Amino acid sequence: MSAVQDINFASHGLSARQMAFYRFRRNPLAVIGALIVLSVIFAALLAPWIAPSPESAGSFVDFRNRHSPPSWDNLMGTDNVGRDVLSRVLFGYRISLGLVVGVLGVAVPLGVVLGLMAGYFGGWTETIIMRFTDIMLALPPLAMALAITAVLSPNLINAMIAITLLWWTWHTRLIYRIVKAQMNEDYIEAARVAGASHIHILFRELLPNCVSAVAVKISLDAGFVILFGAALSFLGLGVQPPTPDLGTMVATGSEYLPEMWWQAVMPGLAILYAILGFNLLGDGLRDMLDVEL
């Protein structure tokens, strides 16, 4: 099998990076995903400058203009107090991406380190870490998040903490499995024979072999974190008004369905757009880096 497919193109002057980039470019969906993600990131960063009505992000009210349908003045219409929905969506992306960075910024390093340790040390370390992970995975995530935020008082930071507490487990399992497979390779023993420390083997030998899988997982995760955050906000346990959050907007807008549909549908589509982008990008990265999740 491999003999035919592993024909060595490296000798033609293509580096591994060039070959991976070639695979990525040849995958139109991945490129579309990357463009969507970039547009979301730009929208979030530049919201104060590109939003048609930046004051709509706050507790601004304009009752003369409330419930106006999409028009050239308000591309996504206005909400129940007359704020521009498009502006609020752009600012809403700031909250969503902030949530993604906050959650994954803590959950991924934590999960990766625990996974590396469980796979490498084995024995009791493995039993304790992996059984605890199993217990965490056995809890229904949304119910857990609801319980945590309800106890801690509902706001963005607490929602972030709740999601983080649930999220690291997936990375632990992923890394654990990769490390277990790598432990059979001679380079681990070779490093031991060379006198390498545990820290060296964990972070210099094993971690580089996990990076591509983690990159793909992060990209696929980002969409789910946005969705999860929006779900919490929708239930009133996440971001509180008047801060513009996509989940909260869907919740408030849903009271005016179906006549004034744009108030719920537009933020809903915005969530869909971002998640679609991250998922397409994640799938593209998976093909490009050739990892199994």
Add this chain to the structure above:
Amino acid sequence: MTPLLDIHDLCIGFRAYGQHRRILHNVNLHVNEGERVSLIGQSGSGKTVTMRSIIGTLPMPPGQIEQGSITYDGRSLLDLNKRDRNQLKGSGISIVLQDPMLSFNPVLTIGRQMDDIIRFGDIRTGRSRRIQDRHAHMIDTLQKVQLKDGERVLNSYPMMLSGGMRQRVLIAMALLNKPRLLVADEPGTALDVTTQAEILALLNRLVTNEGLSLLLITHNLGVVREMADRVYVMERGHIVETGTRDQIFAAPKHAYTKKLMAAVPPLYGASVKTTHHEGLKPIVTLQSVTKDFETRSGWLNRVSGRFRAVDDVSLTVRQGDIFGIAGESGSGKTTLAKTIMGLIKPSAGEVLIDGRPLDGFAGSQEFRKHIQIVYQNPGSSLNPRRTIAQQLSVPLKFTGSDSAAIGGRIRDLLELVDLPQSYANMYPHELSGGQKQRVAIARALSVNPRILVLDEPTSALDVLVQSTVIDLLHRLRREFDLTYIFISHDLSLMRNFCNRAAIMWRGKVVETGQISEIFDHPSHPYTRALLSAIPVISAEEDALKPSITKEERAAVLATSTQLEDT
């Protein structure tokens, strides 16, 4: 007479990553009815692509047949429609794959997998047979590959069979639909040499008895000599030489063929190079070393049995020796190597390095400056995600060198193993197998050890690359006054490389001494069985091989035709 299989002017190219590369260049090859033909070439020469284009499993794209034709029995294979071509599978052309483990589905019984082959063969040819008939046919076919215990084999799962039996079953599977041409891809090379000899003998007998034609694809010249009427030599997609077996072996014409022949280490005869030198004081001493492994199973992982991997081994390696440890898989040679490296603690007995016991010494910085190891497969012993320089720096970093000294040392090391400096920033996959093994040797040498344990350092390499690595090892030994412990199953190589050796069999050392003594006057029947099974490339060597009686052979070798009673 028209040949059974005729490949005419075949050119195959591959297109990937926007680049095009031609893999086969105007290949001409034919197999006559009842003839045994060998296609020989090193890895990457295009022999697998040739085979897959014959059986129709070449991935297209990226593969592309650019020119030429393949004719089987007067019909052009490349022009046949899918249905007609499928009909030839198994009943016209059949294949025996290389790896007897990977070729089976581990969760289905052998019987089920064989039955599938018959049923799908029947469907293609529009027949239908009752299950009893199919069963009888399977038992018959297993008889042909000398598996008398057919009923039990059919009810077994692949993991219950030994490697040799699996290879036999694979051959039986290829025979199920009565093919006329058998294509064998490196048959038996994944097995021990004694088992390989049995498999080759079996194939030879089948070709005669069943009136088959054989196309054998291999890299092993010794196998070709025993298995072929006619030979094709392939180099980088070109057939560079063809002729009858005797022509090729007696008077090779093409430079590449000659180079290939010269690179095969001779087992006997005038061209054998004997390494004459006497070691000085003892540097590694093993005193009745025994290692038991516990097998655990059942509830709470209780110890359920013991397996003795190394059994009361005493050896002395002297400074300057190239000490060979030979044996087949499972003989305990790798366990012994790991015990010497201090990676496995012996259950009984003692290992002394330079007169010092391993307890408290193994794993220390000083110990690492005494002894280092080179692994069998550089693909596994080098970290795929770290640059060559990063990997070479590890032993240095952990013996207290500072970063400036490390940089200089890496440059020296690359020079030492004849690799260009630019390789420092490359990743392992950008290097060839031989180059990777050079990096592994450089890494082992980085802290100036006095002893190197070489665990089959060339078995993953082609024979031409092997000889350059062996030359490198010779040079390094002279330059740095090294002692080698060379673990291998390749006795021909050991004969030419080592000055002393030990033969291991089922955990015991059955024979030890000067290399020429062991080879010229083998005393233990196992040594004789091993030596007589090695395929060699000249009649002269064949004549000098020790002879062994059937009874002696049966006493030391497990047969690959019967299931063990468990």
